[in-house]
Amino acid sequence: MWRGILRLSCVLSAVFLTVKADEHTHTYTTKEEVVLWMNTVGPYHNRQETYGFFSLPFCRGPKKDISHYHETLGEALQGTELEFSGLDIDFATDVPQTKYCEVEMSEDSYKAFVYAVKNHYWYQMYIDDLPIWGIVGEVDDNPEKGPDYYIWTHKKLDIGYNLNQIVDVNLTSEVKVKLEKGNKIPFTYQVNWKKSSVNFKKRFDKYLDPNFFNHRIHWFSIFNSFMMVIFLVGLVSMILMRTLRKDYARYSKDDDLDDMERDLGDEYGWKQVHGDVFRPASHPMLFSALIGSGYHMATVALAVIVLTLWGHLYTDRGSILSTSIFVYAAAAPVNGYFGGGLYSRMGGKVWIKQMLLSAFLLPFLVCGLAFFINFIAIYYHASRAIPFGTMVAVTCICLFVILPLTLVGTIVGRAIAGQPNFPCRVNAVPRPIPEKKWFMEPAVIVMLGGVLPFGSIFIEMYFIFTSFWAYKIYYVFGFMLLVFFILAIVTICVTIVCTYFLLNAEDYRWQWTSFLAAASSALYVYLYSFYYFLFKTKMYGLFQTTFYFGYMALFSIALGIMCGTMGYVGTSTFVRKIYSTVKID
Numbered sequence: 001m002w003r004g005i006l007r008l009s010c011v012l013s014a015v016f017l018t019v020k021a022d023e024h025t026h027t028y029t030t031k032e033e034v035v036l037w038m039n040t041v042g043p044y045h046n047r048q049e050t051y052g053f054f055s056l057p058f059c060r061g062p063k064k065d066i067s068h069y070h071e072t073l074g075e076a077l078q079g080t081e082l083e084f085s086g087l088d089i090d091f092a093t094d095v096p097q098t099k100y101c102e103v104e105m106s107e108d109s110y111k112a113f114v115y116a117v118k119n120h121y122w123y124q125m126y127i128d129d130l131p132i133w134g135i136v137g138e139v140d141d142n143p144e145k146g147p148d149y150y151i152w153t154h155k156k157l158d159i160g161y162n163l164n165q166i167v168d169v170n171l172t173s174e175v176k177v178k179l180e181k182g183n184k185i186p187f188t189y190q191v192n193w194k195k196s197s198v199n200f201k202k203r204f205d206k207y208l209d210p211n212f213f214n215h216r217i218h219w220f221s222i223f224n225s226f227m228m229v230i231f232l233v234g235l236v237s238m239i240l241m242r243t244l245r246k247d248y249a250r251y252s253k254d255d256d257l258d259d260m261e262r263d264l265g266d267e268y269g270w271k272q273v274h275g276d277v278f279r280p281a282s283h284p285m286l287f288s289a290l291i292g293s294g295y296h297m298a299t300v301a302l303a304v305i306v307l308t309l310w311g312h313l314y315t316d317r318g319s320i321l322s323t324s325i326f327v328y329a330a331a332a333p334v335n336g337y338f339g340g341g342l343y344s345r346m347g348g349k350v351w352i353k354q355m356l357l358s359a360f361l362l363p364f365l366v367c368g369l370a371f372f373i374n375f376i377a378i379y380y381h382a383s384r385a386i387p388f389g390t391m392v393a394v395t396c397i398c399l400f401v402i403l404p405l406t407l408v409g410t411i412v413g414r415a416i417a418g419q420p421n422f423p424c425r426v427n428a429v430p431r432p433i434p435e436k437k438w439f440m441e442p443a444v445i446v447m448l449g450g451v452l453p454f455g456s457i458f459i460e461m462y463f464i465f466t467s468f469w470a471y472k473i474y475y476v477f478g479f480m481l482l483v484f485f486i487l488a489i490v491t492i493c494v495t496i497v498c499t500y501f502l503l504n505a506e507d508y509r510w511q512w513t514s515f516l517a518a519a520s521s522a523l524y525v526y527l528y529s530f531y532y533f534l535f536k537t538k539m540y541g542l543f544q545t546t547f548y549f550g551y552m553a554l555f556s557i558a559l560g561i562m563c564g565t566m567g568y569v570g571t572s573t574f575v576r577k578i579y580s581t582v583k584i585d
């Protein structure tokens with residue numbers, strides 16, 4: 001209980017006082033203790049499925065006392081579980097091959113190790129915040145007696161140092177021992193310190209993979225999307241300018257005719273629905289909550305990308321996640337302002353309910369899904385469960401930070417942007433929607449709307465998925481920023497065209513259509529994740545599958561809400577513009 005509270009306060013203070021992971025200075029004096037932290041172990045083919053290192057029956061070294069370790073919220077959520085290895089390592093002091101402990105192969109340990117070796121388990125450690133990966137063991141196929149399982153027992157650490165700082169660590173696994181019941185397996189380690197000329201600031205570079213991320217395909221796809229943007233923007237402005245000019249000409253000619261001629265004349269097109277376009281969307285509460293959350297998501301995405309680009313956050317364990325949570329909480333007024341303002345403009349009355357829905361829509365989705373995955377994880381005895389203290393911390397942030405800030409945003413939004421100021425009056429009686437061709441139906445427009453935006457981002461999705469599910473560190477946030485802008489522009493252009501066709505078919509239900517047409521690109525992203533799962537990963541089993549598709553669904557939903565909002569916002573500007581220039585009797 002007390003430990004939980006202590007931990008909670010640590011987590012909370014870590015979130016609010018410092019966004020950075022730890023307060024290590026990263027400088028050592030000779031013979032000063034260097035801590036080797038054991039982090040996680042898990043199958044190579046799913047980077048996200050991890051268990052605590054000592055969930056396998058490994059043994060610890062003899063050393064007991066260590067300096068303290070504080071975990072940040074981001075680390076806790078990502079399943080980082082640093083535990084002291086017990087190995088005695090001192091700065092710039094070589095250790096010859098030394099035995100540090102012994103494991104007795106009981107029935108249970110034997111089974112656990114065989115399972116781990118069979119599933120290509122890797123483990124991860126940290127020295128001075130530098131990650132180190134090592135493999136647990138190896139299978140030797142033996143055609144007669146069945147496979148033999150071996151485990152690596154000797155860890156050779158080569159540590160490079162530059163003056164008083166650690167700049168490079170290499171791990172070599174040596175000495176294979178066959179796993180047999182009843183055996184005693186000794187574990188040994190060895191540390192060699194070498195002077196290195198690597199600059200401390202550049203020490204992380206060896207983990208980055210420029211060949212992968214700066215591949216020609218990456219540049220090519222950015223270039224391609226860029227051309228698409230230019231083409232689309234040109235196309236949209238050209239078509240719309242021409243068509244609109246023609247429409248305006250026709251409408252103003254109509255004005256010169258007398259009433260009888262007008263009745264006989266060909267009155268059709270988007271002007272006909274001027275009395276209905278500004279009719280509130282159906283389900284205004286849900287709609288404004290989605291738009292508010294979309295603004296929120298877009299703000300957070302942009303802020304986190306820029307902060308990461310600027311602060312190289314990817315080198316710090318869990319700090320991107322901590323930063324995202326911090327920014328998400330801090331940006332809550334954005335959600336209230338836009339969601340609340342829109343709801344009020346649509347004439348909504350139960351604004352408190354709307355605000356609650358707006359504030360908790362995304363947190364509930366995320367927590368609900370995480371809870372479900374956690375539940376399956378517990379069922380499968382997987383220990384990547386989110387700790388209780390972390391859950392309480394997240395709940396506290398939702399209740400005591402996000403909610404009040406959303407309230408402030410909502411009140412300001414209702415006061416400043418809450419008055420409906422539409423260029424056309426809304427008729428009392430809704431106009432019937434005429435029959436139209438099948439491809440003008442909102443459902444079809446929605447499905448088609450996502451194709452081009454998806455086309456502009458799917459190569460980037462490949463890089464993002466690969467860095468999330470495989471051992472690559474994503475660091476090209478400049479590309480990501482560019483793709484973010486490209487996605488926004490393409491989405492807005494495409495939805496404007498879609499809405500224009502819809503309104504021309506005298507269908508005024510443009511709000512949901514524009515939102516969904518833009519959001520449907522996320523549906524294609526989700527479909528793409530099926531392809532990625534089948535052809536690019538080697539995951540299997542219910543746990544990994546749920547994990548993968550659960551998190552991908554979450555990602556797609558968030559992306560969908562964000563794109564949908566971009567589409568809606570672009571379109572509503574467009575709609576206001578065309579209806580404010582048309583003359584209405």
Ligand SMILES: *[C@@H]1O[C@H](CO)[C@@H](O)[C@H](O)[C@H]1NC(C)=O
Pocket residue numbers: 158159160168169170194196
């Ligand atoms: C680690 O390995 C790399 C590549 O093999 C080598 O360039 C570097 O010098 C090694 N570092 C140490 C400290 O041995």
